Amino acid sequence: MYKLVINGGTPLKGSIKTSGSKNATLPIFFSSILADEPLKLSNTPQLSDVSTTLRLLMDMGSNFVLEEDGSIFIDSSALTNLTAEYSLVKTMRASILTLGPMLAKYKKAKISLPGGCAIGTRPVNLHLDALEKMGATIEVKNGYIYASTKGLVGAQINFDLISVTATENIVMAASLAKGITTINNAAQEPEVTDLIRCLKKMGAKISGENTSTLVIEGVDILSGVEYAICPDRIEAGTYLVAAAITGGKITVNNIEPDAMRAVIGKLIETGADIQTNQNSIKLDMKGKRPYPVNIRTSAYPNFPTDMQAQFMALNSIAEGSSTITETIFENRFMHVPELSRMGANLKLEGNTVVCKGVKSLSGANLMATDLRASASLVLAGLAAQGSTTIERVYHLDRGYEMIEEKFKMLGADIERVQH
Ligand code: UD1
Numbered sequence: 001m002y003k004l005v006i007n008g009g010t011p012l013k014g015s016i017k018t019s020g021s022k023n024a025t026l027p028i029f030f031s032s033i034l035a036d037e038p039l040k041l042s043n044t045p046q047l048s049d050v051s052t053t054l055r056l057l058m059d060m061g062s063n064f065v066l067e068e069d070g071s072i073f074i075d076s077s078a079l080t081n082l083t084a085e086y087s088l089v090k091t092m093r094a095s096i097l098t099l100g101p102m103l104a105k106y107k108k109a110k111i112s113l114p115g116g117c118a119i120g121t122r123p124v125n126l127h128l129d130a131l132e133k134m135g136a137t138i139e140v141k142n143g144y145i146y147a148s149t150k151g152l153v154g155a156q157i158n159f160d161l162i163s164v165t166a167t168e169n170i171v172m173a174a175s176l177a178k179g180i181t182t183i184n185n186a187a188q189e190p191e192v193t194d195l196i197r198c199l200k201k202m203g204a205k206i207s208g209e210n211t212s213t214l215v216i217e218g219v220d221i222l223s224g225v226e227y228a229i230c231p232d233r234i235e236a237g238t239y240l241v242a243a244a245i246t247g248g249k250i251t252v253n254n255i256e257p258d259a260m261r262a263v264i265g266k267l268i269e270t271g272a273d274i275q276t277n278q279n280s281i282k283l284d285m286k287g288k289r290p291y292p293v294n295i296r297t298s299a300y301p302n303f304p305t306d307m308q309a310q311f312m313a314l315n316s317i318a319e320g321s322s323t324i325t326e327t328i329f330e331n332r333f334m335h336v337p338e339l340s341r342m343g344a345n346l347k348l349e350g351n352t353v354v355c356k357g358v359k360s361l362s363g364a365n366l367m368a369t370d371l372r373a374s375a376s377l378v379l380a381g382l383a384a385q386g387s388t389t390i391e392r393v394y395h396l397d398r399g400y401e402m403i404e405e406k407f408k409m410l411g412a413d414i415e416r417v418q419h
Contacts, residue, residue, distance in 0.1 A: 037224025
């Protein structure tokens with residue numbers, strides 16, 4: 001087991017390069033199931049969720065090679081085992097993304113139900129209802145989803161809620177279904193668009209990308225492609241908040257600023273001086289204490305739930321009061337008690353946290369609980385006076401590549417220590 005030890009108080013300075021997006025890599029890896037040829041994917045991040053995805057695909061009969069240039073050559077064209085086992089699914093909910101591709105290509109799938117997770121119940125009803133509408137027969141027993149079909153057919157899908165992975169699952173399934181599928185109330189997250197771009201390169205016929213209505217005309221086969229995964233807007237946002245909370249000045253390269261408008265808007269409200277270029281963002285806090293920002297999470301293009309915890313850390317030391325309202329997940333405030341242990345003044349009222357900024361936080365021993373909550377604790381530790389230790393670092397390794405190396409490059413005093 002590893003923990004992070006942080007000595008806070010140093011304003012971050014310098015530049016880093018954002019890794020490829022975790023939430024784009026996972027669906028694109030699973031889309032390899034649809035193709036009759038291998039895919040060559042570049043700009044893939046080295047993360048434990050990516051290793052879990054590769055292990056799951058290998059368990060089903062895929063082969064992959066890590067190329068010298070860092071890209072991954074993946075061949076899932078002939079699966080031999082149409083089961084996603086509990087042991088792997090339980091560690092990564094995105095495993096549900098095997099369902100649409102397996103049903104579309106092999107007409108059969110058995111997938112462990114992902115179950116709840118730390119941030120809420122996170123059901124998969126939207127995925128299952130939509131696939132049933134497309135001609136799948138689905139039974140849930142003994143903790144598994146058993147799905148089969150005589151052949152998926154296009155359908156009109158109206159999602160009651162906006163769901164990223166449900167949209168991705170249905171786009172993939174519809175790409176090989178017979179006829180036309182229309183998805184209304186589709187998620188418009190940049191990671192959904194990245195998957196759509198990759199599928200189109202593979203030969204899929206999809207229109208409406210970047211809008212809430214997607215129209216997919218099924219094709220008979222999809223082929224192999226080379227594709228570069230988009231940058232990780234959440235990783236980039238996390239480093240920018242780290243610079244803002246420490247009063248620092250950094251440049252984050254290899255990003256698409258357009259995909260980060262909501263987060264950039266909030267950073268400007270904190271008092272940060274921001275300059276964007278085509279592929280980079282410069283943030284200069286000029287040593288100032290941040291102004292507080294009110295946040296309400298919502299589907300893209302609004303403020304992302306995956307950046308809520310990081311801004312809570314920033315609001316904790318801001319000059320004034322603020323509210324953060326979480327509308328996507330029902331239990332995404334596990335960082336609140338940990339930040340409070342560092343001296344933050346936070347009050348949970350339903351799905352809103354009222355924060356009265358304090359002058360400074362003090363270092364403490366903390367426990368990471370989920371991916372983004374853990375990131376907020378790192379940011380708080382970087383800004384705090386004294387030493388902070390964060391246990392259960394494996395939560396961070398699911399979504400941040402080389403986290404302590406990147407922070408060290410920015411001048412932070414941070415070490416990974418075995419215990
Ligand atoms: C994805 C992201 C995650 C991000 C989230 C919201 C991946 C791998 N993960 O998660 O990082 O925090 O989007 O932007 O891309 N819901 C249902 N029924 C369903 C599906 C979802 O009720 O069948 C609900 C969920 O409980 C939640 C809301 O819809 O309240 C949105 O969830 P969803 O967009 O599906 O999140 P994920 O795709 O799991």
